[in-house]
Amino acid sequence: MSRKEVHQMAVGTTESGGPGPGVATTESSVKPDFGGAGSALKIDAGATLSGPRIDFGAVKATAEAGNRVDALKLIASNPTGGLENNQQGAADTSSTVSSPEEPTVVQQADAPLVEATEPGVVGEATQATKDAVAAQTSQENLKDNPFVAAQDRADATLANAHGTDGTQKVEVPAPRDPATDGRPTAEQVVPTQDAGGDIAEQDARNARKRDLEARNPRDLSVDEIRELNTLRQDPETRRNERLAELESKWAKGELTDPKEQTELAQLYGNEAENIQSNPEDRMDTLQRRVNELDNDLMQKLAEGNMSPEDIVKLTDEMQQLQAEFDGIKNGFSPEDARSMVQEIISKQSKGRERKIAAAEKVQADIQKLMQLELEMLKLPKRGDQLKEEQAKAKKDAAAAHAESKRHKRGTQEHMQAYQEELNALSRLNNINVQVVQLKTDAWMLRAEQHNIESRVRLKTGVTGGLSGFLERAGGMADLALTTIGSLTVDTVKYDFSAY
Amino acid sequence: MADPALQQIVENIEGDLIDAIVKNVDAQRMNEAQARTLAREFLALLPIEDKHQLLEKLGKFSKLHVEAKSLFLKYGAPIEDEERKQKLDLMSQHIQNGQIEHALNVAKGGTSNGSGNN
Numbered sequence A: 001m002s003r004k005e006v007h008q009m010a011v012g013t014t015e016s017g018g019p020g021p022g023v024a025t026t027e028s029s030v031k032p033d034f035g036g037a038g039s040a041l042k043i044d045a046g047a048t049l050s051g052p053r054i055d056f057g058a059v060k061a062t063a064e065a066g067n068r069v070d071a072l073k074l075i076a077s078n079p080t081g082g083l084e085n086n087q088q089g090a091a092d093t094s095s096t097v098s099s100p101e102e103p104t105v106v107q108q109a110d111a112p113l114v115e116a117t118e119p120g121v122v123g124e125a126t127q128a129t130k131d132a133v134a135a136q137t138s139q140e141n142l143k144d145n146p147f148v149a150a151q152d153r154a155d156a157t158l159a160n161a162h163g164t165d166g167t168q169k170v171e172v173p174a175p176r177d178p179a180t181d182g183r184p185t186a187e188q189v190v191p192t193q194d195a196g197g198d199i200a201e202q203d204a205r206n207a208r209k210r211d212l213e214a215r216n217p218r219d220l221s222v223d224e225i226r227e228l229n230t231l232r233q234d235p236e237t238r239r240n241e242r243l244a245e246l247e248s249k250w251a252k253g254e255l256t257d258p259k260e261q262t263e264l265a266q267l268y269g270n271e272a273e274n275i276q277s278n279p280e281d282r283m284d285t286l287q288r289r290v291n292e293l294d295n296d297l298m299q300k301l302a303e304g305n306m307s308p309e310d311i312v313k314l315t316d317e318m319q320q321l322q323a324e325f326d327g328i329k330n331g332f333s334p335e336d337a338r339s340m341v342q343e344i345i346s347k348q349s350k351g352r353e354r355k356i357a358a359a360e361k362v363q364a365d366i367q368k369l370m371q372l373e374l375e376m377l378k379l380p381k382r383g384d385q386l387k388e389e390q391a392k393a394k395k396d397a398a399a400a401h402a403e404s405k406r407h408k409r410g411t412q413e414h415m416q417a418y419q420e421e422l423n424a425l426s427r428l429n430n431i432n433v434q435v436v437q438l439k440t441d442a443w444m445l446r447a448e449q450h451n452i453e454s455r456v457r458l459k460t461g462v463t464g465g466l467s468g469f470l471e472r473a474g475g476m477a478d479l480a481l482t483t484i485g486s487l488t489v490d491t492v493k494y495d496f497s498a499y
Numbered sequence B: 001m002a003d004p005a006l007q008q009i010v011e012n013i014e015g016d017l018i019d020a021i022v023k024n025v026d027a028q029r030m031n032e033a034q035a036r037t038l039a040r041e042f043l044a045l046l047p048i049e050d051k052h053q054l055l056e057k058l059g060k061f062s063k064l065h066v067e068a069k070s071l072f073l074k075y076g077a078p079i080e081d082e083e084r085k086q087k088l089d090l091m092s093q094h095i096q097n098g099q100i101e102h103a104l105n106v107a108k109g110g111t112s113n114g115s116g117n118n
Helices: A003-010 A056-064 A068-076 A086-095 A124-135 A139-143 A144-161 A196-214 A220-233 A235-251 A258-274 A279-303 A309-331 A334-408 A411-460 A464-485 B004-026 B030-043 B051-064 B066-094 B099-107
Strands: none
Touching: A056 A068, A056 B004, A068 A139, A068 B004, A068 B030, A124 A411, A220 A258, A235 A258, A279 A309, A279 A334, A309 A334, A334 A411, A411 A464, A411 B066, A411 B099, A464 B066, B004 B030, B004 B051, B004 B066, B030 B066, B051 B066, B066 B099
16 A cells, blocks of 8 residues: 555544533443453543444454554544545645755654663673683593692692601591592691690781881881781781682792691681682672772772772772672572682783783773863853854844844845844854764764773773773763754745845 | 555554654544544655655654654654664764864765755
C-alpha cells in the first residue's frame, strides 16, 4: 500500500470536526472489549458521538497478531467521518516532516538523553584477569607452583642442616599433601617455637627504639635513622614490606638463603591464617578494600597529589584484589584465589619500570582530560548567551522593520529605520557565525577528549573509580554537546517591499 | 526499509505506541480524537528508510505529542549515541592522523544550519 493510500485511509475527521474535548460517549451500555484486559473505556454521560467508537479490542487483537500498522490504521480511521480535509491533514502532517534546513540532531531541551553512567564499572582488565585466573587453575599449574618448589627446597635444606652445625632442630614438614596441592598450612611452615620468642623479640625492638629515640637525632647515623623509622612502623607494615622484599627476591630467583626461605614460608603461613576462609566474607573485605583504594586514587588524582609510582602501586593493588575477588566469585576458595594472584604478581613484577613510565603519561592525560571537561562545561552557558543575543537581534530587526513601514519612503525617519534594521540583521548574522563556531568547537573538544580517554583506558586497563571518572567525564561532555547541538542558526527573511 | 534491525525497531515503536494509546484512552488521559490524530500522524511518518531518518522523524513527532516523548527517549537515545560515537571515532582518527581540516569538516557536517525563521 502506498503512502498516499495510507493517508487516504487513515485520515478521519479533523479535530475541529471531531468529538469535543470530553471523551466520546454513547448512551448505550455497550462497552468495548479489550480482549480480556479486564478494563473498559469509562463512559461519560452527556458527551456526544460523531462516529463509531474505536474498537480497542480489535486493535489489540490485530497488534498481538503482529499487524501493528493495521492496528494503528484501525485507531486512525473513522469510516463514517469520510475523507474530510484530507489534503489539509496531509499538508499539516507534511509540515511537520523535516525540512532540509532543520538541524540534523534533534533534541528536547528538557529531556537530556545522555546520562552519565554510574561509577564502579569494571574495566576490561577484569575479564583479562578473570581469564588469567581461570587459566591458572589446572592441576599442572598448581603442581608447578614456584612457591611449592621453594618450599620443597627449604624443607630439604632444613632436613640436611638438622643437628649437624648446631642449628636448631626443626620438624621436617610432612610430604606435600595433594589435597592442599603443596600449599603450606601454618602448621607445616611455622617452625616449632615457644610463644615467648615473639614477645622477647618485640621487647628487644622496643628497647632499641627507646634507645635511638633518647639520643639526639643529629648524632644518629643514616643507618640508625633508617632503623628507627623501621622500628616505628606498625607490625603489619613491617611484615608487608618484608614480604614484598622477599617476594621480589624470589621472583628474581635470588632467594637462596634457607633462613629467608623459611621466613617467606612463615609469612605466607601467617598470611594463610589471616585470610578469611568464608568466601562471602572474603569477597566483602576485598570489595571494601577495592572501593577504598578507588576513592583514594580519585581523591589524589583530583588534588594532583599523586606520583606515577603511586598510580602504578594503587592500580596494581586494585587489580590484584579484583582478580582475587573474581577468583572467589568463580568458585575458588579464598586461599586458592590468593595463591593464584600471587603467581600472577610475580610474573608482573618485572614490568614495573615500564609501568611507571606509562603512568607518567597517564597522569598528564588525566590532567588534560580534566581541563577539557571544564572547557566543555563552559560551552552551554556560552550557547545560552548566544541564544539570548539572537532573540534580541531578531526582535530589534522586526521592530525596525515595522517602524520603517510607518513612514513614507525617502523620509529621514524611513531611512533611519532602514539603517537600524540593517544593523540588527548584521548583528544577527555575526551571532549565527558564532553559533556555528561554537558547535564546531564543541565537537572538536569532545573528539580530543575521546582520544585521550581511549589512550588512558588502553594504558591502564581501568577498573573501578578511574573507569567511573572517565565515564562521568564523557557523559558530562556528551550532555554539553547535546545542549549545544540544539542551538540553531536563526535567519530573518528580508522583506524589500518596505523600501 | 532494507535493514531488518531497523524494521524491528520500527515495529517495536509501533507496538509501544499502540500500548500507550490504549492505556491513555483507558485512563481518560486522551480522548479518541486525540488517539486518531496521534495514530494518523505516526502513520504519515512511514516508511522510514534509515536510522537517521528515524531519529529526525521521531524527534519531531515527540515534540508535537507528549505521549511520544518516552518513545523518543527509549528508541532515539541509543541511535543518537551511536551516531555521536561514530562521528567522534571518525574525528578522532583524523586528529590522530593530523588531518585537523578533515576533523573540522566532520564536525561542521554535524552542525548544519537551523531552520529559517520568517
